[in-house]
Amino acid sequence: MQILDGKKLSKKIETHVANEVKILKERCGCTPGLAVVLVGQDPASAAYVKMKKKACDRVGFYSVTHEMPENISQETIESTISMMNTNKSIDGILIQLPLPSQIDTTKILELVNPAKDVDGFHPFNVGRLTTGLDGFVPCTPLGVMELLAQYKIDVKGKNCVVVGASNIVGKPMASLLLNADATVEICHIFTDDLKKHTLNADIIFVGVGVINLIKEDMIKKDAIIIDIGINRDDDGKLVGDVDYANVSEKCSYITPVPGGVGPMTISMLLQNTLKAAQMNAKEKQ
Ligand code: NAD
Secondary structure, eight states, rough: EEEHHHHHHHHHHHHHHHHHHHHHHHHHHHOOOEEEEEEEEHHHHHHHHHHHHHHHHHTTTTEEEEEEOOOOOOOHHHHHHHHHHOOOTOOOOEEEEOOOOOOOOHHHHHOOGGOOTTTOOOOOHHHHHHOOOOOOOOOHHHHHHHHHHHHTTTOOOOOEEOOOOOOOHHHHHHHEEEEEEEEEEEEOTSOOHHHHHHHOEEEEEEOOOOOTTBBBGGOOOTOOOEEEOEEETTTEEEESSSSSSHTTTOOOOOOOOTHHHHHHHHHHHHHHHHHHHHHHHHHOO
């Protein structure tokens, strides 16, 4: 079994992004800028935003976080986004999800300028992804594809089973795989007999949020396992959705948690923001 080391690859990507930032600064005096909206006090969201800000600092981006209270109004978030949409020093906008229940999340995501939508959640970019056109792709599934490419794992013609069908993880993961000529099945909470599907998979992508959902008897020998889940076990330890100890004995490749898909997600955010900044720099020339 071989580990798919997302931590190592993410460092390599960061070095590349930092070099590109230097080139951009020399060429046109532009510094890529990322604006983040963080609403409420959810510790996990705050931790993710902190990690993203640190990553921006490491590669030389400008970044700003708009922290808002839990009881914020729809109108206030909307006017903040409108401001960011026209602010020339901001290339990328990220709305940290989930937003509180009084907020219409769809409306908020639709308000983000698609050219600054570095999370790839705007329906414009979702449509481009499903059509196979260039655009902004959600960071987590994009990071998974980069990781597979790094280890020269070609998904073409492979039976790929995606477990979890959210807009953030499962659906864009499936679109990327389909665009890369994989045979794709998507399973979710209402899938009858999950094991029947996973046993047939050459590659399993699981992003659900259930500890030990994928067990050793649910995979075929030498399958490739991509664990996207992030959970805390009873001891507060970070774990994925896969029974790692047992599954890793039977599979050919596996992503660890932590150190697999998580760091790739952050480096893809950097890559997407750099892409937005490079597009804006071209427009200014
Ligand atoms: P979500 O709650 O929006 O979606 C969960 C999906 O899993 C749904 O489609 C649901 O139908 C499915 N599901 C739930 N229970 C299931 C079960 N028992 N069997 C089969 N399917 C089931 O969650 P999300 O935002 O997509 O996140 C999923 C997981 O991925 C979480 O653990 C989250 O922390 C993690 N995540 C990780 C990263 C990363 O960078 N590694 C990024 C985003 C999300």
